[in-house]
Amino acid sequence: MKTKLDIANCQSCVCFNLRKASRAITQFYDHALKPADLKVTQFTILVAVTRADSITISTLAKHLVMDRTTLTRNLRPLEARGFVRVEAGSDQRTRYVSVESEGERVLERALPLWQAAQQKIVKKLGVQSMRDLLKTLSETVSISQQAP
Amino acid sequence: MKTKLDIANCQSCVCFNLRKASRAITQFYDHALKPADLKVTQFTILVAVTRADSITISTLAKHLVMDRTTLTRNLRPLEARGFVRVEAGSDQRTRYVSVESEGERVLERALPLWQAAQQKIVKKLGVQSMRDLLKTLSETVSISQQAP
DNA sequence: TAACAAAAGGTGTAACCACACGTAAAGGCG
DNA sequence: CGCCTTTACGTGTGGTTACACCTTTTGTTA
Numbered sequence: 456m457k458t459k460l461d462i463a464n465c466q467s468c469v470c471f472n473l474r475k476a477s478r479a480i481t482q483f484y485d486h487a488l489k490p491a492d493l494k495v496t497q498f499t500i501l502v503a504v505t506r507a508d509s510i511t512i513s514t515l516a517k518h519l520v521m522d523r524t525t526l527t528r529n530l531r532p533l534e535a536r537g538f539v540r541v542e543a544g545s546d547q548r549t550r551y552v553s554v555e556s557e558g559e560r561v562l563e564r565a566l567p568l569w570q571a572a573q574q575k576i577v578k579k580l581g582v583q584s585m586r587d588l589l590k591t592l593s594e595t596v597s598i599s600q601q602a603p
Numbered sequence: 604m605k606t607k608l609d610i611a612n613c614q615s616c617v618c619f620n621l622r623k624a625s626r627a628i629t630q631f632y633d634h635a636l637k638p639a640d641l642k643v644t645q646f647t648i649l650v651a652v653t654r655a656d657s658i659t660i661s662t663l664a665k666h667l668v669m670d671r672t673t674l675t676r677n678l679r680p681l682e683a684r685g686f687v688r689v690e691a692g693s694d695q696r697t698r699y700v701s702v703e704s705e706g707e708r709v710l711e712r713a714l715p716l717w718q719a720a721q722q723k724i725v726k727k728l729g730v731q732s733m734r735d736l737l738k739t740l741s742e743t744v745s746i747s748q749q750a751p
Numbered sequence: 752t753a754a755c756a757a758a759a760g761g762t763g764t765a766a767c768c769a770c771a772c773g774t775a776a777a778g779g780c781g
Numbered sequence: 782c783g784c785c786t787t788t789a790c791g792t793g794t795g796g797t798t799a800c801a802c803c804t805t806t807t808g809t810t811a
Binding site for chain 2: 461462463464465467468469470471472473474475476477478479480481482483484495496499502505506519520521522562566569570572573575576577579580584585587588589591592593594595596598599600
């Protein structure tokens with residue numbers, strides 16, 4: 456049957472394999488960050504906000520290559536736990552996100568945990584492989600975004 | 604400030620970059636599969652079930668490197684639309700998944716769409732880069748799963 | 752300046768994801 | 782045979798993801 460043959464190809468689906476790896480490594484990092492009671496997504500957002508100091512939701516979403524509405528909802532748990540603050544800017548349309556002191560504290564606790572997890576991955580993968588991986592991932596993002 | 608310096612490193616977080624690429628490419632494939640009214644996750648599951656013919660939920664989850672409970676819920680929309688059937692086996696604990704004829708039909712329609720999307724990515728990335736990417740992704744999955 | 756377009760953001764809806772916990776069936780063993 | 786462990790699976794809960802659609806505010810232009 457023709458379909459059966461075509462299906463064999465799907466093993467090499469870039470999307471499937473990326474999603475699979477994404478799931479696996481997310482569990483790895485989530486587990487590593489457990490002592491800080493942070494998910495890796497939350498850690499990522501917290502880092503981005505800290506780095507930016509004060510930033511609108513849309514701009515932050517662009518930085519993270521994340522849908523604006525996704526970010527809005529992902530900020531909710533962080534806001535509820537007092538890690539970030541969201542407030543209107545002088546332009547009444549905008550909302551600025553900034554880190555609260557409680558957020559800084561949890562980030563201090565999470566950073567070494569992240570570092571350890573990252574180290575483990577880099578060590579097993581090898582520095583060069585990781586560099587290549589990050590480069591290809593970056594290209595993949597670019598490709599995915601062009602040509603709607 | 605020490606924290607600020609540490610934070611600079613997080614740009615190279617393997618997890619963040621994998622998740623970012625995963626989001627981007629998922630949108631790319633989802634868009635490509637839109638004419639077949641399938642998400643890439645659903646396409647993936649449909650392919651895996653078709654390939655396996657008839658398979659328990661747990662085994663299928665292992666194949667897809669996906670949490671069993673996630674798969675249970677991901678099957679729901681496919682079941683609701685009559686693409687797959689889930690029924691108990693002779694072992695009363697197990698539930699076997701198989702493709703319905705409606706599922707085969709939609710898969711026929713989706714396959715060329717997937718092929719086109721995949722082709723675009725491979726062409727832009729280059730065959731060798733893609734091969735390296737898949738290899739590294741596979742390693743990443745293995746690494747993430749060892750050492751709890 | 753009034754009208755219209757662009758920018759920033761939220762909500763409804765629906766899917767994806769997994770941990771913690773619970774249930775029932777099957778298998779193994781004293 | 783009765784007890785215990787393992788296996789297979791579902792649900793509750795809470796977070797992640799994004800499309801479609803809507804509102805408000807700002808900027809532009811006829």
